[in-house]
Amino acid sequence: MSEVSLKPFITWFQKNGGKIDLDSLGFTTFPVCDGGRGAVALKDIPEEHVLFSIPRSLTLSTRTSSLPPRLGIDVWKRMKMDQGWTGLILCMMWESANGNSSSWSEYFNILPARFDTPMFWSDVDLAELHGTSVVEKLGREEAEQSYTEKMLPVIQSRPDLFPPEKIEHYSLANYHLMGSRILSRSFNVEKWESEEGQSQPNESIDTREDGMDVDSSHSLEGDGNVDDAHHSEVEDEDDEEDASDTAMVPMADMLNARYGSENAKLFDDEHELRMISTKPIKLGEQIWNTYGDLPNAELLRRYGHVDLLPLVDGAGNPGDVVEIRADIAVSATTQRCQSLSSDHSQERIDWWLEEGGDDVFVLESDLELPEPLISLIRLLLLNQEDWDVAKTKGKPPKPKVDADVLNIVHDVLDTRLKAYRTTLEEDEARLSGQITLNARHAIIVRMGEKRILNNMLVKVRLLQSKGVGKDNKRKASGNSAGSQKRSRN
Ligand SMILES: C[S@@+](CC[C@H](N)C(=O)[O-])C[C@H]1O[C@@H](n2cnc3c(N)ncnc32)[C@H](O)[C@@H]1O
Incomplete structure (x- = not known):
């Protein structure tokens, strides 16, 4: 106009x-x-x-x-x-x-x-x-x-x-x-x-x-x-x-x-x-x-519309996030630990939700592991005695990262990434061709999310290769997961 x-x-x-x-x-x-x-x-x-x-x-x-x-x-x-x-x-x-x-x-x-x-x-x-x-x-x-x-x-x-x-x-x-x-x-x-x-x-x-x-x-x-x-x-x-x-x-x-x-x-x-x-x-x-x-x-x-600004690894929106539904974390945990019965998990999930726990976790581009995600995974992994203590105290486990948790987080990220029908490389190729405005916007949105997931996977693999969590003395940055702050910079 x-x-x-x-x-x-x-x-x-x-x-x-x-x-x-x-x-x-x-x-x-x-x-x-x-x-x-x-x-x-x-x-x-x-x-x-x-x-x-x-x-x-x-x-x-x-x-x-x-x-x-x-x-x-x-x-x-x-x-x-x-x-x-x-x-x-x-x-x-x-x-x-x-x-x-x-x-x-x-x-x-x-x-x-x-x-x-x-x-x-x-x-x-x-x-x-x-x-x-x-x-x-x-x-x-x-x-x-x-x-x-x-x-x-x-x-x-x-x-x-x-x-x-x-x-x-x-x-x-x-x-x-x-x-x-x-x-x-x-x-x-x-x-x-x-x-x-x-x-x-x-x-x-x-x-x-x-x-x-x-x-x-x-x-x-x-x-x-x-x-x-x-x-x-x-x-x-x-x-x-x-x-x-x-x-x-x-x-x-x-x-x-x-x-x-x-x-x-x-x-x-x-x-x-x-x-x-x-x-x-x-x-x-x-x-x-x-x-x-x-x-x-x-x-x-x-x-x-979408925001496209220069980033260290391409162009995108520094405020991008990835949402991960809690059920993906629950499935990944139960798949890794076949010994967990569904009754056992359901009781803990119900308690988690009743206590106000998140049912969606947010990954930001700062690549901090969401504390509530770690806490939920650890809750599902607790032995009976520690689960009883957690219930009595009304407190979920601290978001401490160990080798088991890292393996599960890896699976969660992998599953989340597979929810998209294309890879980042395929998206890049399509973006450089002739496409409609709507397709362009959608591709930019999903590329931003995939970039966060890929970078997060790289970080988790690095922590795994360093043996983080296998020995109590070694602490990685992110050993205790980052807070779920919403500030972006
Ligand atoms: C609050 S209005 C702003 C004024 C609007 N451009 C107008 O013509 O009246 C919001 C709309 O402006 C456009 N807009 C605002 N910021 C934009 C940006 N950074 N890139 C592209 N479009 C933008 C979008 O169409 C959005 O829905």
């Missing part, structure tokens, strides 16, 4: 109390790999400069839309529109159906009408993601169930609000479109302290929930910058979060993001949200928000 076509939107924004420093920032179209449409510095911008500010009333959420009060707050809640994203999706459909009479019509005009996210991929393209956890996280069926079971009854109950002649605005396709707009552009805007206790939609002028988070903080030095806590996904619908915190934030959602490149962030105040530079930005540089330095699998699922 060209800069010219943004003019009506910018005019609407300013007319409605939005402020933007157009001397410092402009919008342009970068190459697709740099985000497409995004913001650029028109001069050197110092740190802590307010680039633009958005009145809370201009955000679009179930608190600010005119739909919930028209439907009636009791009905809204009884029909569960206050849970998950269905309510906001319905508000967005309603506002969009209202055309020029909606307060956000100029905003809708600049929102994307199609997405490259896997939610819209064909089965052939989705097959390219085999082995990654992207497909099982799409939540397409759950979304369609919400549409049929939650939204359609509301629409059908009020033909005065949702007239038959406008019914095309409330289609399943539009439901997915609005859901994807929320997934890729919303922010988590919590109520200001003075608004706490005002739980009814539209009672206050403010904000929304889980997208790129807007932390309640007022100074760059404080904890509370407007975070980039990205959208809670469809499957989060039943959790405890306040769905009315999820808000579309015009202008703030015009910034792209790239791993480690953030130079601006959204902060909130009682009446407005402010996009503030977090570093000096030079003339001509792109102004980047952060989406949380997510792995490529998540970037693709939520935003439809």
Whole structure:
């Protein structure tokens, strides 16, 4: 979209109390790999400069839309529109159906009408993601169930609000479109302290929930910058979060993001949200928000793009991770130790889960062995006496790596790697040929994961060749597994 076509939107924004420093920032179209449409510095911008500010009333959420009060707050809640994203999706459909009479019509005009996210991929393209956890996280069926079971009854109950002649605005396709707009552009805007206790939609002028988070903080030095806590996904619908915190934030959602490149962030105040530079930005540089330095699998699922940066062993996303389901670790352990009965394992697995143990382990590019994975393997290997002690104390074994554990971890990694249908070398070859954008994205996602698994296997084999764990005096780095910290650098 060209800069010219943004003019009506910018005019609407300013007319409605939005402020933007157009001397410092402009919008342009970068190459697709740099985000497409995004913001650029028109001069050197110092740190802590307010680039633009958005009145809370201009955000679009179930608190600010005119739909919930028209439907009636009791009905809204009884029909569960206050849970998950269905309510906001319905508000967005309603506002969009209202055309020029909606307060956000100029905003809708600049929102994307199609997405490259896997939610819209064909089965052939989705097959390219085999082995990654992207497909099982799409939540397409759950979304369609919400549409049929939650939204359609509301629409059908009020033909005065949702007239038959406008019914095309409330289609399943539009439901997915609005859901994807929320997934890729919303922010988590919590109520200001003075608004706490005002739980009814539209009672206050403010904000929304889980997208790129807007932390309640007022100074760059404080904890509370407007975070980039990205959208809670469809499957989060039943959790405890306040769905009315999820808000579309015009202008703030015009910034792209790239791993480690953030130079601006959204902060909130009682009446407005402010996009503030977090570093000096030079003339001509792109102004980047952060989406949380997510792995490529998540970037693709939520935003439809991947990050490709130079790495020591190629190009990829330093924030990539590999998820390993606990059942792979259980199978690998029982295969190695045939003496473990399935009853014996099941009792320990049940206990592990009851105690809050993980059922998925995350490998990061720092190649630290996940402590919970080691702990679970050791739990399964405990003799009866030590298992009784662990139960009594309510503590799983310490994540200490020995030779048996290393052998099992090796098998786990090997099994996980075999979940992909291609090798890294085959992926590299395909990437250098002519392929579709979706295939390219999928291949980059799985290559990043395979690289971590391969590097991890090399590390484990090195530890095995050094005899780590065979003798108590020898300790390897990673002898005690690394912590499951989520920080990536
Ligand atoms: C919050 S919007 C950012 C503004 C958006 N480019 C626009 O035209 O309005 C997020 C979308 O921008 C694009 N995007 C952001 N960062 C990107 C990047 N580093 N590479 C490619 N696309 C990116 C993706 O399409 C993503 O879904």
